Amino acid sequence: MNKDIFLTNSLGNKKEKFIPIDENNVGMYVCGPTVYDDPHIGNARPLVVFDILFKVLKCKYGNKSVSYIRNITDVDDKIIQSSNEKKISIEELTKKVTINYHSDCDYLKCDKPNKEPKATEHISLMVKMAEDLIKKKYAYVNKNHVYFEVKKFKDYGKLSNKNLEELIAGSRVEISENKKNPEDFVLWKPSKNNEPSWESPWGKGRPGWHLECSVMSKKYLGIKFDIHGGGRDLIFPHHENEIAQSRCANDTDKFANYWVHNGFITISNEKMAKSQGNILKINDFKKKINGQVLRLALISSHYKQPLDWNDKLINDCQKILNKWYECHVEVNKKVLIPEDSLSPLYEDLNTPGYIANIHKLYDKAYNGSVKDKQIFTTACNFIGLLTDSKDKWLNFKKEKSNISEKEILLKIEERDKARKNKDYKLSDKIRDELINKGVLIEDKDGKTTWKIK
RNA sequence: GGCAUCGUGGCGGAAUGGUUACGCAGAGGAUUGCAAAUCCUUCUAUCCCAGUUCGAUUCUGGGCGAUGCCUCCA
Structure with a gap:
């Protein structure tokens, strides 16, 4: 550019x-x-x-x-x-x-x-x-x-x-x-x-x-x-x-x-300091949260500004990436990011402005062509996001979870049976059980998928 | 005390001398057995007071408020 x-x-x-x-x-x-x-x-x-x-x-x-x-x-x-x-x-x-x-x-x-x-x-x-x-x-x-x-x-x-x-x-x-x-x-x-x-x-x-x-x-x-x-x-x-x-x-x-x-x-609006006992080590996040979530959170405000670190910020970023991964495609060739989209980064590294543009590219990609999805993915990749495959992203939490996949699939099967019999009391009970164990059920296109909350 | 930074909708957070992003939350709809997720639509804001200007949230001055640094903490 x-x-x-x-x-x-x-x-x-x-x-x-x-x-x-x-x-x-x-x-x-x-x-x-x-x-x-x-x-x-x-x-x-x-x-x-x-x-x-x-x-x-x-x-x-x-x-x-x-x-x-x-x-x-x-x-x-x-x-x-x-x-x-x-x-x-x-x-x-x-x-x-x-x-x-x-x-x-x-x-x-x-x-x-x-x-x-x-x-x-x-x-x-x-x-x-x-x-x-x-x-x-x-x-x-x-x-x-x-x-x-x-x-x-x-x-x-x-x-x-x-x-x-x-x-x-x-x-x-x-x-x-x-x-x-x-x-x-x-x-x-x-x-x-x-x-x-x-x-x-x-x-x-x-x-x-x-x-x-x-x-x-x-x-x-x-x-x-x-x-x-x-x-x-x-x-x-x-x-x-x-x-x-x-x-x-x-x-x-x-x-x-x-x-x-x-x-x-700052940590929930308090200065992060040893005396406050609120120093968060990077290592402590590794078990539960994908590094890309931290990365997005860290650039969610302009680099010169103070940044408050709190649960809502992390949750928001996690949700955004979950959503964005819906539009993730493999990009094997060189794809250009539109200049308009890229330009905030040239203006004193305006990362929030760039993120806003990625949201717009997502909207376009969602109902758009493969090319639109490639542009969107490339724009994310440029700042180190969506660099993993979709599978790797989805598996991150599954791997870290202590409930076994076998157990989950068994429960889902059980629930499917109940749903077919229109026994919704039982099926909802099973769903609640799983939610309590941190597993989220989604019925999508006739299939039931699950992920770790 | 000195030197800086900042004050934008319910929250987070950009930008801008004129029509003001984006995300979350809220509202309505699609979808669903109900949800969840997703999609579509949508409401809301520029700390106060002067000045400059045709026009200020943006520039200037003052006020109020918050924060940081001046301590080998990124």
């Missing part, structure tokens, strides 16, 4: 036309997980949002012209803490969480990024960047720590709309005697004996939080690239500090050109 892509750039907070540095080599870096605990539904949102942005970019520029880099942070204070709490080694913890994370990505039908670099595999580059920053006088060493001196970077606060005076006045920044100024942040710090550590010019230690993204984005996308994404909460301090480090280390006027941030998920 010739249409331009528009994105809301957090840097300046305006919707802007997306112009890549090089159309044949579009780069997107998204902050992936810190692997200290299994991913929750809040982590799922950026996974799905940026997966769709990835798809839109590939649609516009071609599959081979887009690089999607999503890191895994596997060294961090939270990991150390979590490994102590869980009483397992750091290696075991990060390995386990990473496996679960990948399984969640599959479950949510996300395309694989081009590269998924790990922080621990790039420590030497982080040391190098810290050295560069010291050499260039943007950073200083004190008692085996390396700090970035925020004052030296004149554009600090541009992304998050903050100025230094306010930050200091707020005085909520960690105060440390080692720092020259309270706003300075750590590039390298010493490790205690039982903590992970690497050799460095400043003694054994480990990197500060932000350094891995600066280093890995540089390695895989270069010193300037197109899109940097993540959750809203990362704007400050994480992304602000990334910009400071990277631009100073690389002597550039820009780091990423477009900053894209997704909004937060």
Whole structure:
């Protein structure tokens, strides 16, 4: 499609036309997980949002012209803490969480990024960047720590709309005697004996939080690239500090050109937080709900807006997909999605607008030709929906159910007999029995079908 | 306190300087032994007050209200 892509750039907070540095080599870096605990539904949102942005970019520029880099942070204070709490080694913890994370990505039908670099595999580059920053006088060493001196970077606060005076006045920044100024942040710090550590010019230690993204984005996308994404909460301090480090280390006027941030998920209108005890892990849904349902729910509001997670949302999405699968057909050839239908996705990734268009395509497909059904299915596939066959979709819940198919079919047979004898009391009784066991009966075209409620 | 975001029908949720999506729920109908599912039809909305304008829900200012960030939480 010739249409331009528009994105809301957090840097300046305006919707802007997306112009890549090089159309044949579009780069997107998204902050992936810190692997200290299994991913929750809040982590799922950026996974799905940026997966769709990835798809839109590939649609516009071609599959081979887009690089999607999503890191895994596997060294961090939270990991150390979590490994102590869980009483397992750091290696075991990060390995386990990473496996679960990948399984969640599959479950949510996300395309694989081009590269998924790990922080621990790039420590030497982080040391190098810290050295560069010291050499260039943007950073200083004190008692085996390396700090970035925020004052030296004149554009600090541009992304998050903050100025230094306010930050200091707020005085909520960690105060440390080692720092020259309270706003300075750590590039390298010493490790205690039982903590992970690497050799460095400043003694054994480990990197500060932000350094891995600066280093890995540089390695895989270069010193300037197109899109940097993540959750809203990362704007400050994480992304602000990334910009400071990277631009100073690389002597550039820009780091990423477009900053894209997704909004937060609330759980039944409450903030999702450990203290609320309402953190929903992605893994907990796998038994009962198809990943496509979560995916649809996650894009049911615009990515910038908050999204409330509740039972009605899940039920609605489940119903919509049940309905949509009625019109699902196998598509083996290339089918074009009408430009009018696709265009909301180009307008700042307006997924609700696109979903509305899919509803319209469904209406057309329902009484339409095979071609209409193919267009409808293709439009769903584009955002990772209806990607399974109809059978697989229908069998998902049957497989997860604890009532056997044999038992159900026996009951249905029994009920059919009763219906033929016009013994509706008995037939309704059997139906109620099955409903109580979670099995829904439907008499359709003279045949009785069933599904798990 | 500072910086942002938001306020659309019963609910969720887009868009828009003029005729306002889409989904759920509701109503009526088709279908059904009755249901369910599905199909067809259909009712309902732009927080308040000024201003700009031929015309504002959309732009500007003010008010009220909600939320987020400023705490290594996506």
